[in-house]
Amino acid sequence: MSEMMRGLCLNEDRQLELREFPVPEPKRGYVRVKVKRGGICATDLAYWKFGSDRLGELPVIIGHEGCGVVDKLGEDAEGVKVGDRVVVMTTYKVCGKCRNCAVGNTNVCIERLGIGSKKNGVFAEYVEVPATSCIPMPDSMSFEEGALIEVLACGIHAVRETTTTHADEVVVVCGPGPIGTLAALAAKANNSTVILTGINQDKHRLEIAKTLGIDYCVNQQEEDLKALVMDLTDGYGADVVVEASGAYPSLNTCLDIVKKTGTISQMGVFHGPSPDYLDLGRIQEKEIRIQGTLSQKPTAWRRAVDLVAAGKINIKPLVSDVMKLEDWEEAFNKAANVTGFKVLFDPEMK
Known part of the structure; x- marks a missing residue:
């Protein structure tokens, strides 16, 4: 050798x-x-x-x-x-x-x-x-x-260890990259109703995720994600939202669609300081729990x-x-x- x-x-x-x-x-x-x-x-x-x-x-x-x-x-x-x-x-x-x-x-x-x-x-x-x-x-x-x-394993840690998802819950995963898709599959294996969401550039990834059994794969630039979430939850919002993209606009989406007293699981890695447009006041208004999940x-x-x-x-x-x-x-x-x-x-x- x-x-x-x-x-x-x-x-x-x-x-x-x-x-x-x-x-x-x-x-x-x-x-x-x-x-x-x-x-x-x-x-x-x-x-x-x-x-x-x-x-x-x-x-x-x-x-x-x-x-x-x-x-x-x-x-x-x-x-x-x-x-x-x-x-x-x-x-x-x-x-x-x-x-x-x-x-x-x-x-x-x-x-x-x-x-x-x-x-x-x-x-x-x-x-x-x-x-x-x-x-x-x-x-x-x-x-x-x-x-x-x-x-x-990162996905399992996020939706089964740091945050626990259940069969009767609606779970949204924002970001259909490999880590987000696998977090969605981990939540689906726990019998949750799962929505995986992305944008136009993610179309082919969303199509693949749909074939793997994810309940809803949503392109936010073509479909109304919030309307779907509210329809599935009687207007309350998602029980758990996993932010898996590391994009600050995605975090705003999470804050908007999570239910009062719901949980946001932060998987994505942010780069640079947070921008002014983040509506962090919603954490207090909705009693949201934000849970970091690492590795x-x-x-x-x-x-x-x-x-x-x-x-x-x-x-x-x-x-x-x-x-x-x-x-x-x-x-x-x-x-x-x-x-x-x-x-x-x-x-x-x-």
Whole structure:
């Protein structure tokens, strides 16, 4: 095996670059995974465009949605063996002893380090992760599905853990990108009535989401979203609204359509200061609860694997492209310009 590998990184100038890195040697309790698929996330696009204070020392290989095959075990690595097909959780390190870790909220550990930001990620031929961050993939699960488990886990965390949705509720998800669509599917798997909404550029994504069983897929530039919500709720408004686009106008929509005493779950990542036009007074007027939701916990990961393996959530149609690392610029443009739905890298593709 070569001692060097290819990795797509943010370099010292915060520019994306495909360069050579040493193949990682797993330390005690860690394993090396040969990456089979890695998905481009909106967060990766944001790193590309804006940078982030979440990034560690540069250069760093980005990418945190991945799966592969365990290639080498570090000393005392337990729970997996060489040759296992695994989904790679995003956690590189947590302290295990802060008040957040103590109650299972490892996603907000005060010392947490994640792959693809603080530590090298999955846009490479190999990635080093803790053995505890590897979830076995069922034989029936494809690598394309495995790469989307992280996104689904985020959705599950949003609608089943930080916010709980129920069968008799109307749930609206604003933003039909991969993370919003999978949050909608997670809510639908909980037997909620689900509305997924977007704009003209999202038409093809809304069409795909409709085939996956979402109750209503609404283009707000062609249909009256609020009228539909009020019709379905006897004029009260949606029980839960998930903001999954990271666009400030979308948050205003959420404030408008959520019921009094309802909940807004904020999944989307905003960039830049909030504008003056946000009608935040409605939070007080309607006694709205706004719940932030960040990443996911191991419980959400395992539930995501189980739901896909059981056929309760179909994520295969969301994969629009599988591309090689050398074509990263085309891949990122596809993801950024919404010409692709979920764009994956296959580091072995030549």
